[in-house]
Amino acid sequence: GAGVSQSPSNKVTEKGKDVELRCDPISGHTALYWYRQRLGQGLEFLIYFQGNSAPDKSGLPSDRFSAERTGESVSTLTIQRTQQEDSAVYLCASSPGRSLGEAFFGQGTRLTVV
Amino acid sequence: AQSVTQLDSQVPVFEEAPVELRCNYSSSVSVYLFWYVQYPNQGLQLLLKYLSGSTLVKGINGFEAEFNKSQTSFHLRKPSVHISDTAEYFCAVRPGAGSYQLTFGKGTKLSVIP
Numbered sequence: 001g002a003g004v005s006q007s008p009s010n011k012v013t014e015k016g017k018d019v020e021l022r023c024d025p026i027s028g029h030t031a032l033y034w035y036r037q038r039l040g041q042g043l044e045f046l047i048y049f050q051g052n053s054a055p056d057k058s059g060l061p062s063d064r065f066s067a068e069r070t071g072e073s074v075s076t077l078t079i080q081r082t083q084q085e086d087s088a089v090y091l092c093a094s095s096p097g098r099s100l101g102e103a104f105f106g107q108g109t110r111l112t113v114v
Numbered sequence: 115a116q117s118v119t120q121l122d123s124q125v126p127v128f129e130e131a132p133v134e135l136r137c138n139y140s141s142s143v144s145v146y147l148f149w150y151v152q153y154p155n156q157g158l159q160l161l162l163k164y165l166s167g168s169t170l171v172k173g174i175n176g177f178e179a180e181f182n183k184s185q186t187s188f189h190l191r192k193p194s195v196h197i198s199d200t201a202e203y204f205c206a207v208r209p210g211a212g213s214y215q216l217t218f219g220k221g222t223k224l225s226v227i228p
Contacts, residue, residue, distance in 0.1 A: 031214045042220035043158075043204065050214045091158070095214065102148065103206075103216055105158040 002026075004106035006092050012112045013082055021077040021109045025094030032075050033093040033103060034067055043091065049075065082113045116141040118207050120219035127195055128227050135190040135222045137179075137205030144210035147188040149179055152221075153201045161203070164188065165210075175199065200226045 005024040013019050025032050034046040045059035049069040060066070064082075069075040079086055089110050093103040117140045127133045139145065149161040162173025169181040179190045188205060205219040 033214075033216060035218070043218040045215070045217060048214055048216070056213070056215060093158075093216075095216075102160055102163055104160075105150075107157045 004092055004094050004104055006090075006106035006109050008109060009107065010110045010112075012114060015084060015113055016081055018078065018080045019082055019111065021079075021090050021092075021111070023075045023077070023092030023094075023106060025073070025075070025092070026096075026104055028072070029094035029096050029104075030072055031095040031103070032069055033095070034075070034077050035091045035093070036061075036088045037091055037108070038088045046077070046090075079111075082111075084113050087111055087113045116145070116207050116209065116215065116217050118205050118217055118219035120205055120222050122222050123220065124223045124225065126225045126227055129197055130194050132193050133191065133195050133199075133224065135203050135205075135224065137188045137190065137219060139186050139188065139205070139207045141186075141207060141209065143212070146208045146210055147179075147181060148206040148208070148216075149173065149177070149188070149190050150204045150206060150218075151201050152204065158204065161190070195224070195226050197226050197228060199224060 033048040035043040049055045064080045067077045089108040091108045093105045095103045119138045147164040150158040164181045208216045
């Protein structure tokens with residue numbers, strides 16, 4: 001596609017339920033990032049994938065959070081047993097080869113835990 | 115480890131006045147630097163980037179930034195702001211080699227006053 005696509009755009013879930021957020025990166029982009037943006041806050045790094053290397057999971061806030069990516073394609077971010085503090089916009093970005101460095105962002109998934 | 119500091123969380127400025135948004139970074143390796151803009155209820159888009167070469171980089175919408183290695187800064191400037199520049203601005207840093215870790219500052223909200 002032309003840009004980074006995230007789905008769903010909005011998700012309302014009950015506390016304690018599991019949710020899956022999806023990200024389709026720009027074709028050919030080797031790096032993929034997930035960030036969390038709470039209301040009125042900056043971007044909090046969660047995880048990034050680079051090609052077939054082991055992902056950098058250093059930003060995941062708890063073991064309820066996990067993410068997968070198959071090769072250089074789609075990624076899913078899973079939050080288990082959601083809590084109200086998980087409410088935020090989850091942003092995905094992808095980046096091409098090393099020399100360019102720029103990350104392109106999707107529109108985000110707004111998650112509301114009630 | 116790398117970090118980004120945006121000292122000003124909010125910057126109000128009158129229309130047609132100049133503006134500078136400050137960004138300082140910390141990194142033990144050479145870096146790529148970016149400024150992103152987030153308009154209300156929209157995703158992030160790249161404003162400009164520094165990868166190498168000239169330390170003065172020009173971006174979209176009349177913005178420019180200067181990389182100062184000795185002061186580890188990458189301040190964003192515009193000589194005359196417009197109402198449409200009202201948005202949140204994020205500075206970001208990425209290592210120039212090796213890791214793809216992309217770290218953002220907490221953002222600066224620019225409010226242009228008519």
